Structure formats: structure tokens, C-alpha cells
Amino acid sequence: MQSNGTSRRTLLQAGAGLGLAATVPATARAQTGPARGGDPLRIGVMTDLSGPFAGAGSVPLFQGAEVAIELFNERGGVDGRPIVAVTADSQSKADVAINEAERLLGQERLEVVTGIYSSAHAVPLSGRFEAQRKMMWITSAIATAVLKDKNYRYVFRPTVHSDQYGEGSVSMIHEHAQSKLGIAPDKVKLAVIYEDGPYGTGVAAAIEANAKQRSMPIVLKEAYSASAPDLSTLVTKLRRERPDVIFQVGYNPDITLFLRQAKSGGLRFRMLIGHGAGWSQIDRLWDTFGADVNHMCNVDPAATQMLDWSKLQPGIGDLAKTFVDKFAAKHQVRDLPPHASMGFNNTWIFLEHVLKPAVRKTGGLSADALREAALEVDIPVGGTIQGYGVKFEPPGAAMAGQNARSIAVVMQFENAKSRVIWPTAIGVPPVLPLPPGHAYALRS
Numbered sequence: 001m002q003s004n005g006t007s008r009r010t011l012l013q014a015g016a017g018l019g020l021a022a023t024v025p026a027t028a029r030a031q032t033g034p035a036r037g038g039d040p041l042r043i044g045v046m047t048d049l050s051g052p053f054a055g056a057g058s059v060p061l062f063q064g065a066e067v068a069i070e071l072f073n074e075r076g077g078v079d080g081r082p083i084v085a086v087t088a089d090s091q092s093k094a095d096v097a098i099n100e101a102e103r104l105l106g107q108e109r110l111e112v113v114t115g116i117y118s119s120a121h122a123v124p125l126s127g128r129f130e131a132q133r134k135m136m137w138i139t140s141a142i143a144t145a146v147l148k149d150k151n152y153r154y155v156f157r158p159t160v161h162s163d164q165y166g167e168g169s170v171s172m173i174h175e176h177a178q179s180k181l182g183i184a185p186d187k188v189k190l191a192v193i194y195e196d197g198p199y200g201t202g203v204a205a206a207i208e209a210n211a212k213q214r215s216m217p218i219v220l221k222e223a224y225s226a227s228a229p230d231l232s233t234l235v236t237k238l239r240r241e242r243p244d245v246i247f248q249v250g251y252n253p254d255i256t257l258f259l260r261q262a263k264s265g266g267l268r269f270r271m272l273i274g275h276g277a278g279w280s281q282i283d284r285l286w287d288t289f290g291a292d293v294n295h296m297c298n299v300d301p302a303a304t305q306m307l308d309w310s311k312l313q314p315g316i317g318d319l320a321k322t323f324v325d326k327f328a329a330k331h332q333v334r335d336l337p338p339h340a341s342m343g344f345n346n347t348w349i350f351l352e353h354v355l356k357p358a359v360r361k362t363g364g365l366s367a368d369a370l371r372e373a374a375l376e377v378d379i380p381v382g383g384t385i386q387g388y389g390v391k392f393e394p395p396g397a398a399m400a401g402q403n404a405r406s407i408a409v410v411m412q413f414e415n416a417k418s419r420v421i422w423p424t425a426i427g428v429p430p431v432l433p434l435p436p437g438h439a440y441a442l443r444s
Contacts, residue, residue: 040084041077041355041365044104044113045069045347051092052226056251056278057339058092058117061140064343065115067326072351078359083351086110090121097121098128105134111367112137114350119143119162119199126155135367135374137354139346140339142276143202147402154367156374156401158346158390160301162199164408165249165275166206168299172410172422172430173245173271174214180432181244181270186215191243193234193250193258196223200249203275207247219243226254234258235265244270244433244442252278256288263292268442270433273297273410280338286416292439293413295431297421300338302409304345304385306420313383319348320385335417345386353377353390381405 045065048058066085073082086108090097097118104110112135116122122141129136130152138146138157142165147157170190177185192207194200204221211218219241224234231254238246246269248258255278279285279298286293305324309317323344327336358373359365379390389405410422412430421430434441 040082041359042084042086042108042110043355043365044088044108044110044115045085046088046090046097046100046104046113046115048092048117049089052251052253053092053117055253055281055284057140057276057280057337060281060337060340061115061117061343063331064323064327064340064345065139065347066343067323067330068344068347068351071322071326072348078356081359083355088113090118092118094118094121094124098124101125101128105129105132111135111365112350112355112370114347115139116141118197119146119202120197122146123198126150126152130154133367135370137346137350140342141199143198144206144399145198145202147399149398151395151400153395153400154371156371156392156403158349158392158403158406159342160406160408161399161402162202163206163209164406165203165299166208166210168408168410168422169247169273169275169297170207170210170214170216172273172297174216175422175424176430176432180430183244186217188216188245189219189241189243190216190245190247191220191238191241192218192222192247193220193238194223194248195226195250195254197226199277200226203249204247207275224254226251228254228257230261231258232261232265235261235267238262239265239267246272247275248272248279249275250278252281252284255279255285259289259292263439268440270442271295271297272440273299276300276338282335282337282413282416282418283333285413286334291415295412295414295434295438297410297412297430298338298418299408299410301342301345301386301388301407302411302420303336303338303418304341304387305336306409306411306418307385307387311382312385312387313380316383316385323385338411338418341386345384349377349379349384349390353379379405381407 047062048054069083088100114137116138117140119141136155142162144162174185177188192204194204280300304320354373358369362369377390381389383389388407391404393399393402409420411418412421421427
């Protein structure tokens, strides 16, 4: 992968701990401008390799993309032309993300930038890409606000959007309230706590809308700063309202702080459901809390190892196994986090189904050619390693550029692993409520 000379901006210098290495010749790494002839094909990859977002899912997102590019090149690239990644670390700061995007589009003269972990970055970046008529291929940032009613033509998101998170978590509780909790769905008391950026705000709004649609009462809905040094006042409010189920939308430091202060403050509940980001980093949560996070839940696109690969489209199960084997060997993880699958899957969709046909058709790598190829993608359900299909909403649609076939699932933690429990048709029965003896279980 490409080194571009600055310590925070490249795969090579992101750190030996990430297992990064140069895989293309120096002549390819030095190349600038659009690809021509037999030249390597240069794409941007921007994630957060430092700051709080790094530990909340951005690093495995990057690592998954890295494996996708390596595998794509191992399989011949585009008729022998390899992919070269020009990378950027947005450092968990919106202003840095904007500056790095300007560098990638201006100095590096790239036609497309992939990645983008944070919705707080994606919202301001998307308008800039659109104005410059360059492609922004979002592999993570899920806030509905990134695309809704914007009618962007050069911004595409193959992964899920925040409205789907609220649908998943509320639907799961609604379906199992009577049978598992012994409470009528419209009597289950819900609380929603969320970081106050576009990500948290978007998911919280979706939770509220879905709860209202099902006549489920929300006894507390409150935002907080992801960098807040103290959440004890929030814990006190939750203790006063005594919700049965808490929905949290956060990154990693704020989740850790909340769980610690909730435990010490005696907060108890029947279930806690996270919504992506820090809640998808089960290794980190387990290392910090151990069995205290057993049976808690999370909503996100499924990590591929949670799925029955035999039910995917022909060849996709083999691709999933290859990815899991490569990633696990490279990073020595117990259970691949969903963001690793997201990084690989959404990068692979771009390389195989957008970049390859665009280059074969035009011989080059222009944003317009990529855009046209993206609008022609038509992958059926089961045609990706995360189980969903791909068909982008066209220009003029309310969510233009959004994958209309994306799917979020509800998963439950057990001994540092995750299992799908919703949609009910493809999931195993949930453990609900938290069992007696659990550190956070509601005492009778």
C-alpha cells in the first residue's frame, strides 16, 4: 500500500501494531494523477487511526478494508492493474477530516475516497465531495442525515443507515416483551441515552419514532457529549425513571464511563441495547468488563461469521471464509468485530462491482465513470458477506445514494462472542431479561 510521506496519513506509518506493510513498488507509490494505461489504480482510504473513534470501530474498519485491497490485488486487480491505497488518518476530528479530504482530492488528485467512519465527519464532507464532483464511498458513517433529502449524485453508502438501527432494537423488544418479560409491549418502559453528534442523534430519533409507532413509552430521552468526563447525573435520572430497557448510542470512552458509573450507582434494568460504534467492539468490552456485558445486545450489520454461509449466493461463502481466515490470522482476534466485516465488505463491493467495471469500460478511473457503475450495481440479497444485497437509491429519491437492500441485525453477547437474535426468522432465541445474578439485572 502507498506511502505518501506524512506520519499520520499512510497505511505504512499508521503503526506496526496494525500489521501494515508496503505491498507495491516504489514507482507505484510515487505515482500521482488519474490512472492511465497499465498504471496502478489509486483510491483514497480515510478512517480514524487515532483519537477516540479509533477504538470505537474505526481501526477494524480500516483493517477490513486493508484485507479487501490485498485480496483484490492477489486475485489480479483489474486485469493486472493493482489497487494502491492513499490513506488518511482523520484523528477523530472533523476539521482534520476536512483538511485530509482536501489533500486527497487536491494534492493527491484522487477521484474517489472510501472509508469515513464517523457521521460527524461524513455530514460536512459529503457536501464538499459533491461540490467537487468526486466520489465519496462511505463504508461506515450511518446517520440518515448524511444523505436524506440531499439528492447527492457522487456520495454512496452501501451500509445501513441510522433509521434501521431504531427499527431493529425496538422491534426486538416489542416482539418478545410479553413472552420473555411478561409485560405487554405498550407497558415496557424505555430510556434512550445517546451521544449528541449526528450518529447518536439520528439513531435516537429512529428509536423514538419506532417506539411511538408501537405505542411503547419512553420515560427518558437524553443526549450527552461523547467526551463527557462524568455521567453520574444521567445515571441518577435513569434510576429515578426505572426503565425496563435502556437503549444507548455511543462510542467507546462514553460507554465505558456509563457502565462503570451505572454499576457503582446501583442502576439496574432488564436489558441494555447498544447501537453500533463502541458497542460493536466486543473484544474491548470483554477485556474491560468481562461477564458483566454478557447478554447485553447490539444493533449493527452482521459480522460475517454470524451468518450461515451456505445460505449466501454461490461463491460468497467462500469469500467470507477467506476474509475471516486472513483477518483472524493477521490480527489474532477472538471474534471478528462487525466493523471488520463492514470494512472488507463495503470496500470489496466498491472494488469488484464499481471500480472494476468502470475501469474496464472507460480504461480510466474517473468519478463520473465510477458513479455510473455504482448506479448499475444490482446484487441480490445474500450476495455479500454480510448477507444483504446492493441497489442504490437513484438521484431524486429521498435517500439518493443509499443502499436500499442493506440490513441491520440485533445481536447478543455471550462469552466475548456475538450471535444474531433478530430478525427472528434468522436469529436464535434471546436471553431476556438479563438473568438473575447478572451485575446489572433488575432486582425483584
